């Protein structure tokens with residue numbers, strides 16, 4: 066391995082969906098000792114918890130994934146919690162890492178932080194051109210404050226931090242609880258349950274016409290190691306495929322891969338949301354990087370994992 070600048074990397078939120086992909090990938094990419102923690106170890110909402118975590122673990126790099134995360138149902142129901150928990154966790158953890166003298170800090174924000182009216186493909190420089198989708202704004206605005214934090218701590222203190230923007234991530238270990246699930250785990254669960262119960266149809270909300278850009282979690286995790294080792298800038302980078310997939314195409318693919326033989330009923334009385342949301346991958350490609358897992362391959366892996374985890378009782382339901 067050419068470059069080994071870190072001995073010990075701390076990952077917050079390590080037991081979450083992305084954390085489970087990122088921890089082994091970081092070890093593979095950096096050769097460093099990687100220590101993962103979750104809320105039971107250190108509740109980062111509590112004053113002093115971030116400082117205690119850093120004193121105990123003494124990392125030279127931190128990959129910060131701890132967050133309150135959820136799909137649209139949860140965002141609608143708990144907007145204050147999404148704002149408060151994310152802004153507090155991030156503000157404290159980031160500052161504590163600077164004070165402790167961590168050499169590098171890397172974190173993720175979501176593509177929902179972009180303005181609701183940003184034209185696709187959405188380039189990183191569109192970030193401040195308007196207000197995000199109001200329903201998830203408490204989460205996404207709290208998260209995007211880390212862009213401001215990254216730039217200002219670099220300018221004032223020379224603190225080296227990186228903020229990446231993964232697209233719509235899916236994969237093994239995702240959250241399949243229907244209140245918290247994003248679209249892919251929600252559809253996988255509903256098709257599999259309908260198949261097992263022999264139901265004639267599955268109802269999907271909207272027309273199915275909106276398009277989205279999905280990225281496999283294993284690809285995001287692999288690139289995280291590269292960014293930790295080689296990228297020293299507060300300019301964010303989209304981590305996605307840049308590929309357009311309609312929700313209808315997605316649902317048809319999941320139906321086929323889960324072996325559900327019934328119909329899909331589109332409830333066109335439900336709102337469609339943003340019609341087209343695709344991320345520009347120009348900056349990612351200019352660094353010589355890309356997310357290469359196809360949607361079909363990634364869905365196969367995710368469905369196989371979910372079927373097994375459901376039997377073992379380890380899926381988040």
Ligand SMILES: NC(=O)c1ccc[n+]([C@@H]2O[C@H](COP(=O)([O-])OP(=O)(O)OC[C@H]3O[C@@H](n4cnc5c(N)ncnc54)[C@H](OP(=O)(O)O)[C@@H]3O)[C@@H](O)[C@H]2O)c1
Nearest residue numbers: 078080081082083103104108109131132134173174175234
């Ligand atoms: N999922 C996506 O599509 C997506 C897309 C873009 C960006 N992101 C970002 O990627 C990161 C990881 O997301 P994810 O999907 O992996 O989330 P997740 O599965 O919900 O995992 C969240 C993690 O954060 C920890 N956590 C939550 N509250 C905490 C607290 N008060 N103190 C300490 N730890 C706490 C959880 O620990 P416990 O398990 O102990 O509660 C868990 O390990 C987040 O920053 C998210 O914003 C996710």
